[in-house]
Amino acid sequence: MTLLVATRDRLLVVEPEGGAVAEGAELSGRRLSCLAADPLAPGRAWCGTSGEGLWATDDAGRSWRRVGLAGVEITAVAASPAEAGRVWAGTEPSALWRGTEAGDGWRFERARGLDELPSAPEWSFPPEPATHHVRWIACHPSDPGRLWLAIEAGALVSTSDGGESWRDRVPGGPYDTHELAIHPARPEALRVAAGDGYFESDDGGATWRSPEDGLEVSYLRSVAIDPGDPETVVVSAASHPHRAYVTGLSDGRLFRREGGGAWRPVRDGWPDPPRTVAPLLAPGRRAGELWAAD
Secondary structure, three states: OOEEEEOOOOEEEEEOOOOEEEEOHHHOOOOEEEEEEOOOOOOOEEEEEEEEEEEEEOOOOOOOEEEEEEEEEEEEEEEOOOOOOEEEEEEEOOEEEEEEEEOOEEEEEEOOOHHHOOOHHHOOEOOEOOOOEEEEEEEOOOOOOOEEEEEEOOEEEEEOOOOOOOEOOOOOOOOOEEEEEEEOOEEEEEEEEEOOEEEEEOOOOOOOEOOOOOOOOOEEEEEEEOOOOOOEEEEEEEOOHHHHHOOOOOOEEEEEEEOOOOOEEOOOOOOOOOOEOOOEEEEOOOOOOEEEEO
16 A cells, blocks of 8 residues: 655655655655545545646656646645545636547636525635635545535535536535535435534535534534444544644544544544644445554
């Protein structure tokens, strides 16, 4: 297994078994913004940048090529787990681009209607209130047309036809979604880490609840589901946005929940008291395997 890690200006290729770290030279010095593996194409991954295009690798990060969207502020990327040759990119201002693999490269088309949703005039990113962006893209595991888009900040919206039409945010749902996790065995069960707390839905986002028993803080940054158990969820959190992201002020921590029970803090192997940035989480391939990057 190879891990890819995107920092602000470097793409790192990590071999966990031996600890070797290499660098994707083509991306060095570029403004990297998001990263995603392609579940249907072994070795392929995608890296979005702020203004320097969308990049792809087919050899697990050892070499990269620019495939399109130059000049666009890419803020989120996801490869379809249900349709080969399909990638989705979100941008600032909020828009969704559909990428299709063609014989001579990739073709990108902007989805229509996202900025016409009723909630759109209210979207605003607090540090830069004149704009907003797509923070996260979540794909249905088996239905290629179904997507959920997190707009930072203001809405979690969805489409069932690949962006031809949209469903706006629903009452009681998350407002400031940072990440949305889906387990392949439970595709209608959505688990959300948001600036306004933890949310979950068992009907694809039609209705929501916020079980917070045991959560000591309410600013959630990341969420992951145990690959072997869709009822086990881990979130990262902090006491305040600044304490989620700012080194020296940070108090990032982890919480774990099993089978609808109370949240419990993770202290085995994690600093206590917490003093890291709130980490990014990702599921591994085996039951019980999760990764955290702070």
